Amino acid sequence: MGKKRVFEIPFVGLKLGTHEFVYELDDKFFADKGTEDFLHPKVLVKLTLEKNTGFMILNFSVGGNAEVTCDRCGNPLNITLWDEFKMLVKLVENPEEMNEQEEDPDIFYISRNESLLTVENWLYEFSLLSVPMQKMCSPEEMGGPQCNKEVLQKLKEMEVKHQENNFNALWKGLDKFKEN
Numbered sequence: 001m002g003k004k005r006v007f008e009i010p011f012v013g014l015k016l017g018t019h020e021f022v023y024e025l026d027d028k029f030f031a032d033k034g035t036e037d038f039l040h041p042k043v044l045v046k047l048t049l050e051k052n053t054g055f056m057i058l059n060f061s062v063g064g065n066a067e068v069t070c071d072r073c074g075n076p077l078n079i080t081l082w083d084e085f086k087m088l089v090k091l092v093e094n095p096e097e098m099n100e101q102e103e104d105p106d107i108f109y110i111s112r113n114e115s116l117l118t119v120e121n122w123l124y125e126f127s128l129l130s131v132p133m134q135k136m137c138s139p140e141e142m143g144g145p146q147c148n149k150e151v152l153q154k155l156k157e158m159e160v161k162h163q164e165n166n167f168n169a170l171w172k173g174l175d176k177f178k179e180n
């Protein structure tokens with residue numbers, strides 16, 4: 001069985017009704033797709049596929065954890081991924097045209113002649129969308145063991161010193177600090 005096949009669902013052979021699939025996504029899955037700021041991910045996606053005549057409803061439950069960089073202090077930060085996504089897949093005569101016209105990102109069209117549904121890109125996309133918007137140490141952790149106090153202090157000093165300068169200067173200063 002080829003590697004890619006893992007992410008292909010041969011839905012034609014499925015009975016009408018609900019079917020469950022579980023996908024474990026690791027470092028390699030994300031690295032192959034070019035994500036670098038997502039370290040040691042252990043993502044588990046439970047996919048429920050409800051097959052109907054002419055359409056399918058897909059529910060993706062994303063869970064797991066990964067390491068990202070704290071936006072404030074640059075420390076590695078463990079985050080928990082948890083979110084749910086829904087897709088409506090419709091079987092039509094002219095999927096390309098329909099996909100072009102469709103404005104709802106939760107609706108996708110495939111050909112009536114299609115027998116496989118590839119979920120790889122959705123697994124990737126939904127995993128990344130499950131990352132919290134604010135990737136920062138929580139207020140309780142600020143200055144705590146998770147957060148990098150030295151960097152925070154240095155950032156504060158530089159903010160004062162370079163108030164007139166732009167953001168780039170701040171980061172240049174930070175790089176220098178890191179080299180020490």
Ligand SMILES: [Zn+2]
Pocket residue numbers: 070071072073074075136137146147148
């Ligand atoms: Zn932090």
